[in-house]
Amino acid sequence: MEILSYRAFTTPDSNPRSGNMAGVVIDAEALSGEDMLRIAAELGYSETAFLNEVTSTSARVRYFTPLDEIPFCGHATIASGVALSHRGAGPVLAFHTNVGEVLVDVTPGAATLTAVETVVEPLDDELLDLLLAALRLSRGDLDPALPAAFIRGANPHPIVFVGPDVLASLDHDHAAVLALQNREAWNGTVPVVHRHSPTHFVSRNPFPRGGIREDPATGSAAAGLGSYLRAGGHVELPAVIRIEQGAETGRPSLLVVEIPLQGRIRVTGTASVS
Numbered sequence: 001m002e003i004l005s006y007r008a009f010t011t012p013d014s015n016p017r018s019g020n021m022a023g024v025v026i027d028a029e030a031l032s033g034e035d036m037l038r039i040a041a042e043l044g045y046s047e048t049a050f051l052n053e054v055t056s057t058s059a060r061v062r063y064f065t066p067l068d069e070i071p072f073c074g075h076a077t078i079a080s081g082v083a084l085s086h087r088g089a090g091p092v093l094a095f096h097t098n099v100g101e102v103l104v105d106v107t108p109g110a111a112t113l114t115a116v117e118t119v120v121e122p123l124d125d126e127l128l129d130l131l132l133a134a135l136r137l138s139r140g141d142l143d144p145a146l147p148a149a150f151i152r153g154a155n156p157h158p159i160v161f162v163g164p165d166v167l168a169s170l171d172h173d174h175a176a177v178l179a180l181q182n183r184e185a186w187n188g189t190v191p192v193v194h195r196h197s198p199t200h201f202v203s204r205n206p207f208p209r210g211g212i213r214e215d216p217a218t219g220s221a222a223a224g225l226g227s228y229l230r231a232g233g234h235v236e237l238p239a240v241i242r243i244e245q246g247a248e249t250g251r252p253s254l255l256v257v258e259i260p261l262q263g264r265i266r267v268t269g270t271a272s273v274s
Contacts, residue, residue, distance in 0.1 A: 001025065001026070001027045001028055001030065001031075002025070002026045002027060003023065003024075003025050003039070003043075004023070004024040004025075004026070004079075004083055004273060005021060005022075005023060005024075005043070005045075005273065005274045006019075006021070006022050006023075006024055006079035006082065006083060006271050006272065006273055006274060007019030007020065007021060007022075007079075007251075007271060007272055007273075007274050008020050008022050008075035008076070008078040008079040008082075008217065008219075008253075008269055008270075008271040009075055009078065009216075009217035009219070009245075009246075009253040009254055009255050009269035009270070009271070010253070010254070010269070010270045010271060010272060011252050011253065011254045012254070012270075015252060017250060017251055017252075018246075018251060018252050018253060018254075019075075019216070019217060019246075019251060019253050019269075019270075019271065019272070020045075020046065020075040020215065020216040020217035020218075020246065020251060020253055021045040021046070021216075021251070021274065022045055022046075022047055022048065022049065022073070022075050022076040022078075022079040022080075023039070023040065023043040023045050023047070023048030023049065023076070024048070024049050024051070024076065024079050024080050024083045025039060025048060025049065025050045025051065026051045026054060026083065026084070026087075027051070027052070027054060028050040028051060028052050029052050029053070031050065033062075033069065036048075036050050036062060036064050036069070037064050037068070037069070039064075040064035040065060040066055041066040041067075041211075043066075044066060045066075046065060046073075046075075046207060046210050046211070046212050046215050046216075047063050047064065047065055047070070047073035047075065047076045047210070048063070048064050048076065049061050049062070049063055049073065049076035049077065049079065049080045050062045050063075050064065051080060051084070053096075054084065054089070055089075056088065056089045056090070057089070057090075057092070057093060057094060058093060058094040058095070058096065059080070059084065059093065059094075059095055059096070060095075060096045061077070061080060061095045061096065061097050062097075062098065063076055063097070063098075065209075065210040065211050066210070066211035066212075067209070067210065067211040068209075069098075070155065070187045070188075070210070071097070071098045071099045071154060071155060071187060072097055072098065072099045072102070072116075072154035072155055072220055073155075073219070073220070074113060074154070074217075074218060074219015074220045074221075074222065074223065074267060075217050075218065075219050075269070077095060077102065077104060077111070077113050077219060078104075078110075078111045078113065078219060078267075078269045078271050079271050080095070080104075081093060081095075081104040081105075081106035081111030081113070081271075082106060082107070082108065082109065082110065082111050082271040082272075083273075084106060085106040085107055085108045085111070086108050089106065090105075090106040090107070091105060091106060091107070092104070092105055092106070093106055097154075099116050099154045100116055102114065102115075102116065102154075109270055109271070109272070110268060110269065110270040110271065111268070111269065111271065112258075112266050112267065112268040113219060113223075113266065113267050114264050114265075114266050115153060115154065115220070115223035115226075115227075115264055115265045115266065115267060116153055116154050116264070117153070117264070118151060118152065118153035118154075118223065118224055118227040118265065119151075119152040119153070119227075120149050120150075120151055120152075120224075120227055120228050120231040120232070121149060121150045121151075121152065122147070122149060122150070123147075123148040123149050123150045123158055123159075123160075127158075127184075128148050128160075130180055131148075131158055131160065131180060131190070132160070133173075133176065134172060134173050134176035134177045134179075134180050135160070135170070135172045135173070135177065135190070135192065135206070136170075136171055136172055136173055137160070137162065137166070137170075137192075141162050141163060141166045142160060142161060142162060142163070143161040143162055143163050143194070143195065145161075145195075145234075146161035146193075146195060146232075146234060147161075147232075148160045148161065149228055149232075151221075151224035151225075151227060151228060153220060153223055153224050153227065154220045154223070155187050155188030155189075155220040155221075156184075156185070156186050156187060156188050157186070157188040157189060157190070157191055157220065157221050157224050158186065158190055158191075159190075159191045159193060159221070159224065159225065159228060160190075160191070160192055160193070161193050161194070161195065162192060162193070162194050163194070164194065166192075166194065167192065167194050167202055167204050167248075168248075170192060170204055170248075172190075172206045174206075174208050174213055175208075177190060177206050177208050178208035178209060181208060181209040182209065186209065187209065188218075188220055188221065189205035189206065189207040189210070189215045189218045189220075189221050190205065190206045190207070191203050191204075191205050191218065191221040191224070191225065192204045192205070192206070193225065198235060198236070198239075199235065199239060199240065199241045199242065200241070200242050200244075201225065201241060201242070201243045201244070202243070202244045202245070203218070203221065203222075203225070203243050203244070203245045204245065204248060205218045205221055205245065213249075214248065214249050215245075215246075215249075216245060216246030216249045216251035216252075216253050217245050217246050217251075217253035217254075217255060217269070218245065218255075219255065219267050219269065222243050222255040222257050222267050223257065223265045223267050225241075225243065225257065226241065226257040226258075226259045226265040226267075227265055229241070229259060230259050230265075235259060237259060237260070237261045238258070238259060238260050238261055239258075239259040240256065240257070240258050240259070241256070241257045241259065242254065242255070242256055242257075243255040243256075243257065253269075254269070254270075255267060255268075255269055256268040256269070
């Protein structure tokens with residue numbers, strides 16, 4: 001068994017603190033679920049991936065936060081793909097996860113995951129008000145051109161879009177967001193997003209349910225954003241969008257999302273061992 005630490009969704013400027021930290025545990029067959037949770041808590045990253053049944057073309061993958069097992073994690077998937085590429089695997093890997101098969105194109109420096117099917121739904125008005133209160137936001141902070149929604153993909157994400165200058169001062173109520181995530185069984189982050197241009201977005205992702213205040217880079221939320229933009233006709237297709245995330249956590253990150261006319265969304269990121 002090998003335990004590795006990776007930075008995923010790093011920025012192109014070689015910043016040694018860029019990217020979201022992820023644990024990657026390879027050849028974890030001997031570990032129970034309790035062992036995996038313990039190791040994830042000891043590492044202390046937002047998520048750690050545990051890889052079993054590893055071959056040159058596939059692996060069984062489970063994901064753990066410091067608090068619980070979750071169905072999927074985008075940045076740990078990117079990290080795992082790059083880690084296996086260094087072992088000679090690829091160029092395409094089939095990751096068998098709790099949400100189904102996820103195909104990952106891998107190189108020793110980057111990976112691209114193909115997201116599972118995603119459904120975009122309106123966010124109930126009463127639930128939106130509760131969420132805004134937990135985020136310490138008001139309806140006046142929202143971008144009227146991009147209505148709040150609920151994304152059901154690899155992880156469930158409520159997503160809200162805000163106007164200029166809102167993200168810089170975002171200071172969510174950690175306990176209130178956690179209570180709402182627990183009540184609604186939201187295993188994913190809560191993306192709060194600003195659109196700078198049609199293809200350039202900035203996102204902050206509170207994640208109390210994952211045992212941290214804010215996630216520096218969230219691949220499943222990025223895939224969800226791509227699905228949202230396509231479903232609502234908010235972007236000219238096909239499109240490639242850039243998402244900046246994590247600067248406020250001290251870990252600036254870059255996620256690149258491919259949105260085809262039809263078919264599955266793809267999310268690309270670079271990664272390096274830490």
